């Protein structure tokens with residue numbers, strides 16, 4: 084097996100000259116995907132070398148307990164998606180199922196970098212982030228099954244739900260890109276109440292082509308809002324490869340055009356993802372404005388369950404199969420002697436058991452009563468209280484960029500309570 | 501205080517901002533410049549640049565940010581420089597804000613306000629009446645005041661409402677109509693029409709700048725012995741069905757007048773409501789007078805041909821009175 088091409092000292096030198104840009108990666112993913120004609124058919128062709136990845140990049144920010152907690156979320160994420168696939172095959176899912184296979188490390192580690200007072204909004208593949216933020220696997224399952232007990236009572240599907248309460252999660256809508264300005268607005272609203280928070284969301288290599296992406300990142304930059312935007316560059320947008328989506332191969336470079344910092348990470352390295360996101364979250368808490376993080380990874384299944392992804396060259400999948408984020412993280416835990424073979428087995432069995440119970444609970448939920456469809460179009464008096472919470476020491480509203488006098492939010496991750 | 505329509509809007513904004521620290525404004529050129537029509541003049545001096553936010557030229561980002569801020573408990577009021585530009589953020593309004601409460605129980609207490617309408621030779625992109633795109637979308641409220649007093653009172657209610665409200669200000673009225681308005685006066689409830697002129701013989705159901713055309717035309721027709729009632733809808737979503745039915749039952753003859761174009765205008769919806777709820781009370785076919793089904797043309801003679809006219813309204817009302 085060939086070792087992967089590592090970043091050279093020259094690369095790093097070039098990067099360090101650019102203060103706004105940080106590259107945490109330990110390897111370059113050197114391959115190309117081109118459109119060619121083969122036996123009369125147009126198809127995508129891969130060229131490159133199938134290499135093995137380096138060990139993970141040591142974080143220094145995460146201790147053993149945190150790493151094991153992340154590992155548990157990773158297992159839950161993967162097993163939950165296997166359950167969803169089973170439910171679909173049994174005809175229990177309404178509509179399709181979306182998977183984050185190969186992207187679990189990115190979803191879990193990024194969300195894990197948030198504090199309880201921060202906000203988050205998932206995209207469709209970030210099902211691990213829902214678990215980190217405190218939703219149960221049964222919620223995810225019921226939502227796909229359109230059950231009465233689902234977080235939206237069957238009114239919407241997939242990852243389209245949220246919680247303005249303790250989980251501080253905004254529901255996405257299907258239209259890609261539209262979540263980004265909303266997350267900026269979260270920071271604006273919180274700042275007006277005297278707090279600097281981080282608001283994290285994700286966008287794909289496809290979604291970053293939208294006009295609203297540009298509007299929103301520029302807006303957050305000008306307004307100095309604590310947006311943490313993770314661009315999940317998984318090389319495909321449905322069937323469209325990256326090079327037909329953007330002329331730059333490194334989407335992190337776009338940050339330069341907005342005057343904001345960018346970090347590039349290997350999205351299959353949990354520790355890099357965490358470090359980049361935690362750095363961005365802390366910058367937001369300090370009133371330092373938005374950060375763009377490009378996470379390079381690969382969508383390991385089709386766009387959704389109906390899509391066999393026959394357009395993806397098999398070697399490309401093989402290249403990334405060797406970069407399974409969970410296996411790579413397991414390797415790290417074992418090398419640290421934080422996870423014995425026995426502990427691993429015990430944990431896997433425990434999660435499996437838990438997931439079966441969650442699934443049973445989801446299956447037991449009834450379908451919604453059709454009559455419930457007609458209410459709740461408007462928020463009527465008495466239905467929801469809209470209550471801002473102004474800090475006792477109101478911020479000086481005249482403060483130049485709005486952030487200097489504000490209190491940063493204390494670190495208190497919800498999953499560690 | 502005797503306030504013009506635009507001054508009444510500024511007065512309502514200032515009073516709501518003083519009353520509730522959750523209210524803040526965002527839009528293009530609304531700070532030091534005071535807005536394209538000066539609706540926010542001087543507010544940045546009182547409330548500072550964090551509550552009167554000059555934004556980049558980016559309607560989707562502005563409305564998106566307002567939605568986000570609303571989720572945290574704030575009450576953002578967005579200014580569209582011209583309501584024509586609302587097309588640029590259609591998705592944020594109809595898909596993000598409008599469906600939020602229904603889908604996941606998250607209210608969006610946000611107002612989007614700005615100038616609509618023609619008669620000022622603004623051409624195809626500075627004269628439109630976009631209300632029906634939004635009145636058709638469940639979850640939105642759509643308001644259009646015709647008087648300074650209603651501009652003041654309805655804007656207060658719109659800001660206090662927990663739903664996304666589109667607040668359409670007719671730019672022809674900004675400096676042409678005035679009312680005596682008391683400081684810290686009452687809010688006017690949304691969803692209720694008002695009788696702008698009582699009458700016995702027939703009803704003109706209308707809103708916005710057309711209320712004035714209707715009231716003036718009714719006064720002229722009084723000399724001919726036609727006593728017209730004018731109902732000002734004030735809110736297009738949710739519609740005051742009871743108010744609409746009440747005027748029809750009173751006069752038994754209805755004409756619906758709007759500056760919006762004809763096909764898919766609110767006149768069609770009101771006609772259907774009357775068929776459903778007041779069919780037996782009608783003594784004449786329901787008539788409608790609207791703008792033509794074209795873009796809003798620029799040149800004054802073309803725009804005059806496009807808009808409903810006093811002469812056209814008189815002729816239609818005489819015809820209705822003859823039944």
Ligand SMILES: Cc1ncc(C[n+]2csc(CCOP(=O)(O)OP(=O)(O)O)c2C)c(N)n1
Nearest residue numbers: 208257258259287288289290317319320321
């Ligand atoms: C504005 C918009 N256009 C089209 C779609 C349909 N659509 C859903 S997902 C998708 C591909 C998204 O690719 P990417 O942003 O790279 O995210 P990924 O699926 O790879 O995670 C498309 C075209 C959409 N949801 N929103």
Ligand SMILES: [Mg+2]
Nearest residue numbers: 287288319320
């Ligand atoms: Mg993609």
